[in-house]
Amino acid sequence: MKSRKVIIFIFCFFLGLSLVVLTKVSNGQRLYVSPKVLEDYRISIEGEKKDMENLKALVEETENKLNEYIRLQEEKEDLSKELEKQLFADIALYSFASGFVAAEGPGVEILIDDGTRDLEFGEDPNDILVHDSDLLLIINELRAAGAEMISVNGQRIIDQTSISCSGYTVRINDQFYARPFIIRAIGDGSRMASTLIGPGGYGTLLKEYGLVFKVTIKDNIVIPEYTENRNFIYMSRVTADSAKEGEEN
Numbered sequence: 001m002k003s004r005k006v007i008i009f010i011f012c013f014f015l016g017l018s019l020v021v022l023t024k025v026s027n028g029q030r031l032y033v034s035p036k037v038l039e040d041y042r043i044s045i046e047g048e049k050k051d052m053e054n055l056k057a058l059v060e061e062t063e064n065k066l067n068e069y070i071r072l073q074e075e076k077e078d079l080s081k082e083l084e085k086q087l088f089a090d091i092a093l094y095s096f097a098s099g100f101v102a103a104e105g106p107g108v109e110i111l112i113d114d115g116t117r118d119l120e121f122g123e124d125p126n127d128i129l130v131h132d133s134d135l136l137l138i139i140n141e142l143r144a145a146g147a148e149m150i151s152v153n154g155q156r157i158i159d160q161t162s163i164s165c166s167g168y169t170v171r172i173n174d175q176f177y178a179r180p181f182i183i184r185a186i187g188d189g190s191r192m193a194s195t196l197i198g199p200g201g202y203g204t205l206l207k208e209y210g211l212v213f214k215v216t217i218k219d220n221i222v223i224p225e226y227t228e229n230r231n232f233i234y235m236s237r238v239t240a241d242s243a244k245e246g247e248e249n
Contacts, residue, residue: 040198047191059209085171099158099226105186107221108193110203112140113180115210125192128210130179132165138183141161145195147185149223153177156226173228178210189217 011191057143065086095101112135115128135152141152150157169176185192193215196203208215 011056043190043194047188050188051139051146064091097148099156099163102219102223102225103186104153104222105148106189107147107184107186107216107217108142108189108220109210109216109221110185110196111180111184111216112138112183112206113212115212117210130170132163132170134202134206134211135163135170135181135183138196140228141191141195141202142183142185142187145192147189147192149186151184151223153182154224156224158226160230164182174228184221186221186223193217 096103112130114130117128119125121126139150139152139157152163152172153174155161155177161173164171166176169178170181171177195201197207197213197215198204203213203215
């Protein structure tokens with residue numbers, strides 16, 4: 001009888017202790033965080049700080065240009081040569097950013113392929129295949145992590161790029177590609193990799209489903225230029241009259 005009471009006492013003690021621990025965890029007072037999660041947070045914070053530094057540098061550069069133009073104007077210097085020089089620099093920059101010029105730099109290379117694991121009873125085979133939505137979500141995460149330029153199987157991803165399934169292939173920039181898919185991105189390799197394979201990353205989710213997903217940080221990534229035609233049929237430049245008419249409508 002006495003031993004039974006001891007057992008009940010011990011059980012109640014551990015049950016109460018468990019409830020106290022769970023309560024503290026649920027209130028946010030105590031939570032175990034693995035070193036991997038802390039490292040991912042550190043990399044993300046460093047990436048955000050780097051973005052802030054880049055923005056500050058851009059603001060400073062723009063202010064310096066503006067002050068230089070004001071100085072030349074006050075000294076009644078000829079601004080045409082300086083503006084022409086800046087114009088050609090802007091053309092080179094926008095051609096580079098729009099995708100018509102090949103680029104290289106540090107970044108990541110991602111391999112994504114169909115899974116090879118055995119299917120569970122009643123499981124849909126499509127669950128372990130690469131779809132267009134998978135590529136789009138990976139591209140979105142890369143952009144959110146600061147990727148400056150991205151390509152998929154050698155196709156440059158620009159603002160007009162469309163990615164869609166077409167049978168057993170994926171259509172990218174009106175070209176058709178089959179698995180495996182190689183995604184390359186230029187940017188902060190550590191930040192992009194941690195975004196994809198860290199807790200909650202889409203790469204982690206794909207690996208849990210059984211797909212092949214590998215990320216490699218590289219010192220030099222080469223991304224080719226966009227080679228398809230860009231035709232604007234419906235757009236036209238806004239003039240002062242058309243802008244006023246649009247406001248009235």
